[in-house]
Amino acid sequence: MSERNGRSGARDLALDGLQKVFRRRGQGEVAAVAGIDLDVAEGELLGLLGPSGCGKSTTLRMIAGLEAPSGGDIRIGGASIVGRPPHRRDVAVAFENYALYPPLTVAENIAFGMRARKEPDAAARAREVAERLGIVDLLGRKPGALSSGQKQRVSLARAIVRRPSVLLLDEPLSHLDAAERDQTRRELKRLQRETGYTTVLVTHDQHEALSLADRVAVMDAGRLLQVGTPDEVYDAPANRFVADFVGEPRMNLLAGRILPGTPTGVFLSDQVHLLLPGLAGLPEHGAGGERAVIVGIRPQDIRLGPAADPGALPATVFAHEPLQEVGRLTLTLPGVATRIVVETHHDLVAARDEAVGLRFDPARTHLFDAETGERLAWSPNRPQNPSPSAPSRPLSRATSSS
Ligand SMILES: Nc1ncnc2c1ncn2[C@@H]1O[C@H](COP(=O)(O)OP(=O)(O)O)[C@@H](O)[C@H]1O
Ligand SMILES: [Mg+2]
Structure with a gap:
């Protein structure tokens, strides 16, 4: 005009x-x-x-x-x-x-x-x-x-x-x-x-x-x-x-617990412990009790690798949707009721029931109070065990078809 x-x-x-x-x-x-x-x-x-x-x-x-x-x-x-x-x-x-x-x-x-x-x-x-x-x-x-x-x-x-x-x-x-x-x-x-x-x-x-x-x-x-x-x-x-x-595909939201004896990560189930560097510094955390949280991570911020990766969460492929620009993988974690969605490179090939390893980018992992839903301020500023430099997308193609 x-x-x-x-x-x-x-x-x-x-x-x-x-x-x-x-x-x-x-x-x-x-x-x-x-x-x-x-x-x-x-x-x-x-x-x-x-x-x-x-x-x-x-x-x-x-x-x-x-x-x-x-x-x-x-x-x-x-x-x-x-x-x-x-x-x-x-x-x-x-x-x-x-x-x-x-x-x-x-x-x-x-x-x-x-x-x-x-x-x-x-x-x-x-x-x-x-x-x-x-x-x-x-x-x-x-x-x-x-x-x-x-x-x-x-x-x-x-x-x-x-x-x-x-x-x-x-x-x-x-x-x-x-x-x-x-x-x-x-x-x-x-x-x-x-x-x-x-x-x-x-x-x-x-x-x-x-x-x-x-x-x-x-x-x-x-x-x-x-x-x-x-x-x-x-x-x-x-x-x-x-x-x-906000966000498409939607953020993964997983219920978890921070236990007083292990303040360095979040238990997503008895078998799955997500290590989060810097988490021990979470304010109001030292009170001695268990704390219920929600872990949030976007499908673009999870990296997929081999099941043998000791620093990764053990996951199993539930479904693979090869879309045109990207792929979308749905996975299960042992003992975790909520399925996880990961966005992958478009030419990734994944077989149903295949075992893989998942790494969450700590800088892009969100925590919310399970009761109030409010964001918990923490920062992975003291990486104890730095993960390989993690581009937020696309994911690796490391998983071979089986
Ligand atoms: N004139 C009205 N009388 C009674 N309830 C209304 C009236 N207008 C809107 N509401 C109610 O107010 C709420 C907000 O409606 P609205 O502002 O239209 O929502 P949105 O635009 O976000 O979809 C809804 O529960 C709706 O049913
Ligand atoms: Mg309206």
């Missing part, structure tokens, strides 16, 4: 103890949003990420003025907007369900807000955004003649073209097919950068959040669990929920 849409209009957005309680007949109260503090900087793209029903849309609707908060404050550029009607908030929304005007053409839908404000270049700007989002051929059509993916891009164009201080996008790519989604995601990122709109993008798709956002806010059951850059959220998940929700 052109100079006219420069950054001057963007403002920062602040949520302060924001709450929404719904009262439902027979079910009592539901705290859809249970007190959220969040600052979105001027021009920032914040991804609000969480599972269905966690309160993302309700949060967005409160910012847009479509839902009144039960408590807390919303500020744009420092000024509270709570109580202001939606059209006086300088906020544009692209809803998941489009909310287009059926009797108007696509061009008229996109330009609607600008026309209402008698902006002279409405048609030209509508066309420009439509081009960027790949819907310029549709400008003369009515919404009834569009696919759901096309309607969604029209809704997105209408929000972007308005030059709001704050742009709110609710699952903006959810109705697009895979090819449209990739293309629209890239275009959306460029448009957001060029326009500099302060943007909140709601999504349940961790890949979308991580690839688009400057920072990601992970939400569950009405609460924010972690706010950080995509790298921070991926590399150091604040708790078990975030660890499980």
Whole structure:
């Protein structure tokens, strides 16, 4: 978009103890949003990420003025907007369900807000955004003649073209097919950068959040669990929920115990002891009791080697899925109920029931408190028995077929 849409209009957005309680007949109260503090900087793209029903849309609707908060404050550029009607908030929304005007053409839908404000270049700007989002051929059509993916891009164009201080996008790519989604995601990122709109993008798709956002806010059951850059959220998940929700394939999460007599590692079962250099330094660990933890390790951070490797965990191949770019191996450890998934080099050959050895990259092994789920801070800074320099991917091809 052109100079006219420069950054001057963007403002920062602040949520302060924001709450929404719904009262439902027979079910009592539901705290859809249970007190959220969040600052979105001027021009920032914040991804609000969480599972269905966690309160993302309700949060967005409160910012847009479509839902009144039960408590807390919303500020744009420092000024509270709570109580202001939606059209006086300088906020544009692209809803998941489009909310287009059926009797108007696509061009008229996109330009609607600008026309209402008698902006002279409405048609030209509508066309420009439509081009960027790949819907310029549709400008003369009515919404009834569009696919759901096309309607969604029209809704997105209408929000972007308005030059709001704050742009709110609710699952903006959810109705697009895979090819449209990739293309629209890239275009959306460029448009957001060029326009500099302060943007909140709601999504349940961790890949979308991580690839688009400057920072990601992970939400569950009405609460924010972690706010950080995509790298921070991926590399150091604040708790078990975030660890499980972010990343594909999912992080392996294994129950384990740290025993007072053996504080140098985690027992994943009576037979399997995972040595973790530096673990003895784990705070609040010296109390003398046994400690229940969850060990987290991503499938990309496990190295596969021969069963004879004395420093590796003994594992047995349960299933091998040779995908095109990578392979995915599911394995069992003796006495451990949870199966482990390892991402492998694509041309690895593994036989069912084959015995192998697994090495976890200690720097990428996460620990969580089994009760609270919170991340336990420890660091493998004193390697006693350094493992061979461990690239995080791909894995070795050492395992021969049998
Ligand atoms: N108008 C409403 N009345 C009652 N409950 C609602 C209403 N809107 C949302 N909820 C409830 O609030 C919770 C959060 O919903 P929502 O914000 O739509 O979640 P998300 O967008 O993350 O999927 C859900 O339990 C939902 O059922
Ligand atoms: Mg929603």
